[in-house]
Amino acid sequence: HTYFLVLRSKWKSNKASCGKMSSVPDGKKLVRSPSGLRMVPENGAFNSPFSLCEPQWVPDKECPSCMQCNKKFDFLTRKHHCRRCGRCFCDKCCSTKVALPRMCFVDPVRQCGECSRISQKEVEFYDKQLKVLMGGGTFIVTSGTSEKSETMICRLSNNHRYLFLDGESHFEVELTRISSMQVLTDGSAPEENDIQSYTSLLDSQYISEGGNSRASGMLLHYKRMGSLDPQQLRMEAGDDKKTASSWLAAMHKAAKLLYEARDQ
Numbered sequence: 001h002t003y004f005l006v007l008r009s010k011w012k013s014n015k016a017s018c019g020k021m022s023s024v025p026d027g028k029k030l031v032r033s034p035s036g037l038r039m040v041p042e043n044g045a046f047n048s049p050f051s052l053c054e055p056q057w058v059p060d061k062e063c064p065s066c067m068q069c070n071k072k073f074d075f076l077t078r079k080h081h082c083r084r085c086g087r088c089f090c091d092k093c094c095s096t097k098v099a100l101p102r103m104c105f106v107d108p109v110r111q112c113g114e115c116s117r118i119s120q121k122e123v124e125f126y127d128k129q130l131k132v133l134m135g136g137g138t139f140i141v142t143s144g145t146s147e148k149s150e151t152m153i154c155r156l157s158n159n160h161r162y163l164f165l166d167g168e169s170h171f172e173v174e175l176t177r178i179s180s181m182q183v184l185t186d187g188s189a190p191e192e193n194d195i196q197s198y199t200s201l202l203d204s205q206y207i208s209e210g211g212n213s214r215a216s217g218m219l220l221h222y223k224r225m226g227s228l229d230p231q232q233l234r235m236e237a238g239d240d241k242k243t244a245s246s247w248l249a250a251m252h253k254a255a256k257l258l259y260e261a262r263d264q
């Protein structure tokens with residue numbers, strides 16, 4: 001069994017980790033930004049840990065021409081800002097409208113070529129992996145260095161902020177308070193090229209999809225609300241290995257989004 005580090009926290013006091021509770025737990029409101037209508041939580045403390053801030057738009061005077069094809073802007077060639085990166089393009093280079101759930105836009109928004117490719121992949125994450133995570137998987141969970149383990153169902157909360165673990169006992173792990181996430185793989189040792197992809201993953205924090213080995217467990221380090229003591233949680237796939245393995249693979253993808261959101 002091998003562990004690979006896939007997420008390291010920077011422990012900066014980010015927007016999402018403030019502990020204020022609201023009487024309206026998951027209420028949402030519509031807000032209008034220059035880029036479009038957004039549906040955001042009433043209370044900023046309930047922002048999804050995957051969410052990204054809207055970018056600053058590059059000021060008009062700083063872009064005389066398209067930042068992709070260099071075409072000069074005039075009264076025929078109009079400027080358009082990409083909603084994801086805030087850069088300035090001509091209509092041809094920024095015409096695709098793609099859903100951008102991480103910025104909470106209600107409708108698909110205009111994006112440049114590079115950004116629309118990234119957003120398209122994220123739409124897949126929201127459509128598939130996020131549902132897998134909220135659906136949950138069964139794991140044998142060991143807390144800390146305890147010898148005792150317990151069969152628990154682990155699932156992502158509807159607001160994406162917590163992992164809920166339910167068995168005889170119940171506990172919660174707040175995603176923004178996870179400092180490291182390691183995936184345990186099953187079977188044969190990883191091939192050499194797998195090791196390489198995982199090593200580069202360590203540097204860039206990028207989550208690899210490659211590797212021949214199947215995810216069979218996860219080791220988490222996190223801090224409880226109001227506590228600075230690091231906690232450890234070890235989860236190993238329960239009876240339904242297939243569901244547990246897809247849950248772990250989805251968590252792997254989630255870790256990448258989580259890291260980007262923290263790093264912004």
Ligand SMILES: [Zn+2]
Pocket residue numbers: 066067068069070071089090091092093
């Ligand atoms: Zn252009």
Ligand SMILES: [Zn+2]
Pocket residue numbers: 082083084085086087111112113114115116
């Ligand atoms: Zn862009």
